[in-house]
Amino acid sequence: MTGSTVGSATAARGLRWLGRWLLRAKCWLALLLLTAVTVWWLSQELILVAVVVAVGVSPGLVGATWVAASPRSFERLAAGPWRRLRWRRVITSRWEAVCRDAHLAERRRVERRSLTGERMITESWRCPRLARVRTTSHAMELIIRARSGQTVTELEAGAERIGSIFDAVAVRCWPVSGSTVAIELIMRDVLITPTIGTEPDGLVVDTVRLGRTQAGRDWLLPITGRHTLCVGASGSGKGSVLWGICCGLAPAVHADLVRLWGVDLKAGVELATGRHLFSAFARTADEAVRVLATLAEVTEQRGQAMAGRTRQHRPAPSDPLHVLVIDELAALTAYAPAEVKKEADRLLARILTQGRALGVVVVAFVQDPRKEIVGMRGLFTQTVALRLRSGEETSMVLGDGMAKLAPAHRISPATPGVGWLVEDTGSTDRVRADYWSDDQIRQVATRFRTGVQAVLITPTEPVDRQRERSRRVRTPKAGAA
Structure with missing residues (x-):
């Protein structure tokens, strides 16, 4: 931006605020006009009138x-405190x-007798107490x-009415x-304006911003x-959420407290931007099955090592948290060849049912939440609903009855990254993910690249199926010699 453009924008910002102040301060301006007329009538001095007018409009000018000069400090020190008060x-x-x-509130009628014996009825309202x-x-x-x-339940039913008031x-x-x-009343929509993701400055594993x-x-x-x-x-x-997770965990990836495993069957277009963060990366269905088989083996070995020692895995440099990131889950569980789909479903179900306590977690992204597309939808312990196509899809993702409480199907297409989620308390919250550009992703991936590359194994037939097949082979047929 040139200096003249910045100056014009600054002046316009100040003039807009002054215009809003003049519209809101009608009573103040009427009092100022009355005072100026009175001073002129009493003194006939233009200087005194000018001083009165200058003093009266000085709050608006200041x-x-x-x-115009510093909108952030004005919001922090003046507008914000006054609005909250x-x-x-x-x-x-x-x-x-x-x-x-x-x-x-409940209306209560109390009947009393006066000193003269007259009957008196008084009314009062019993209200819930505003504690804080x-x-x-x-x-x-x-x-x-x-x-x-x-x-x-009655208080919760009145929350929407309080909000409308x-x-x-x-x-x-x-x-x-x-x-x-x-009850939290959101008075200003701060999610309209998008924000840019920032490079992580601390090592986090449990949660990411x-x-x-x-x-x-x-x-x-x-x-x-x-x-x-x-x-x-x-x-x-969805890309904002995906890269918010991967880039937020990047320092832990570099310290080998976290290992990222990527599956992107859209030719790797999405995850290839941050390839250096992933210990394993699958672009094809066969490679994806090998990634799942390797993680299933990690789950099995870690379960044997933790048995009798601890029930919850704690990440350590030699024993990291494994995070499987799947971009477009349907490409693996619905649209892949039948044999690949069957094997992928088996391995992914095993990881989802056993891996959570063993330090192997899954972060998956999908467009279509129907059961025939994501058959293991119920195995995911937390869901985020971005813009959806219908209220039925909102109920599929967030739960029955959530289409009214968290209307993800009403999110505007002009606000990518906005979504709804259900917290542990059962309350819903609207959120917006920061935007990550390709250059930012490459910079984070280069700075915090992983030092570990996983060796993928070839999936084998399940042990239970092998035992069943060998049992059928060994069992003689009826009537055999």
Whole structure:
């Protein structure tokens, strides 16, 4: 950008803020005009009138200059604190009215007798208690304790109504205890603006940062002890999630605490960009079966070594966490040749059922979540739903009844990387993954390249099937001499 272009953009930003301030400060400007007229009528001095006007518009001018020069510091030091204070004041001062509108309050009529014996009826409202209000730059979190005789289910049913009262962008609700819930009101949609992924600066194994949640917090995805299935239509941003995981684990890959195994049957177009991060890489169906067979063997050997010693694997340089990354799972489990598909299903099911506690986890990506395409969908312990095609697909990925709570089928095609997930508490959250460019991926893969290349084995017939076949051979037929 040239200097003139930057200057024009800065001035335009300040003028836009000044225009919004003038529209909001109508009462202040009316008072300023009345004061200026009064000063002119009393003194007939233009200088005094000019001073009054200058003092009156100075907050707007100072704010516009600050926004133009440093919008981030203005948001952090002025606009953000003022907005959070206003949210807190509004919700605490109007809490009883909010509870009535949200159908959470109960009206009580009390009959009394006056000193003269007259019958008097008074009405009062019993409301759930607002225990605490926490505010961030984009959201409010309300801790609400149920009134006597009220259930947590009733509080959860009123969460959407509370959100509509405050014109919230989105609402989340989860139980804190048997009588208390937390309601998070997302007041500003921070996921509209995409963000660029940053090179990892620390060694992490258990979780990786993929982007942001709708509340503006970091989106941390657990990796250890989880099998992850990410489902999204074409162009929904699955590559952002994939490379967020691989690049987030890159320092651990370089330290041999993690080994990445890649399967990309689309000619390796996606994973080849970061090839140096993978200890094994499969471009064809036969190579993919060999990768699965090798990992199944790792699972078997590690299970024998851990038996009687520990129930949960802990990554170490000599005993790393193995992460199998499969781009477009359907190419392996649905569209491959029948023999390859059968063997791949057997090996992958074995890894999914046994590998989680043994330090062998799967991260798979697919477009079509139907059972005939992903037959082992139920074996994945966590799912991420990016943009989907229908409410039925949303229920397939996130669970029954989630099409209304987490409408992944309503995500705009203009926001790749946006998705929904279900947390361990049962609450839903909307997230957006950071975007990773090809140059960033190559840079991370070059800097944190793996020092280990796996030796792939050729899949063999299962031991149980060998024993059954040998038993049939040894057993004589009836009537044989």
